[in-house]
Amino acid sequence: METRGIEQMIGQMRATADAAASKPASADGAESVDFSQVLQGALQQVSQAQTDARAMAEQFSAGDPNVNLQDVMVNLQKASLSFQQMVQVRNRLVTAYQDMMNMQV
Template identity: 50%
Template sequence: MSDSVSSILSQIRSYQNQLGTRALEPLPNPNAVDFGRPAVDKPASFSETLSNALQGVNNTQKEAGALAQAFELGDPRADLARVMVAAQQSQVVFRATVEVRNRLVQAYQDVMNMPL
């Protein structure tokens, strides 16, 4: 179970890096001195991270659709290989997002079913 959770978290981090957002990481110790990282005014909230991830999925799907449409219209810059790679990337990103959603719903249900 922990391997699958670690795998999902590493995928989320890689998607966030691709989107240019901050990766999910523990909050830094306020008493520790870290000379290697620039100071961050405010950490990204969960809702911002989720919104950015969903926006990235949407952008990936739009780009794949636009590339497929350009190929169908005969644009010489849109070759079949690029169209297929974009479609597969879009599909993988969407499946990962659905899996994260399923895990969040399951975690919510587990919390709601806990006895008081």
């Protein structure tokens, strides 16, 4: 089983969480993080994971001897988990937006 890919995905999730949790630039010139760029990067990672998993599944179904079932299943599961994570992020963003719009000024 390929644990390197799973560890890499976990590392990417942690990096994304750290980038999203970082504070904007302070007066001393610290670098700020643009939330839209972080979100766009995460969306691209999810899309790439799904594309890679789909391609590997097609290679396996075409009979490619270099692709085994275990790797296909792991990649499909990673793509599914990353998509589910992105859906949860979207749900929380929508909830936060609705909460802000319902605030009285």
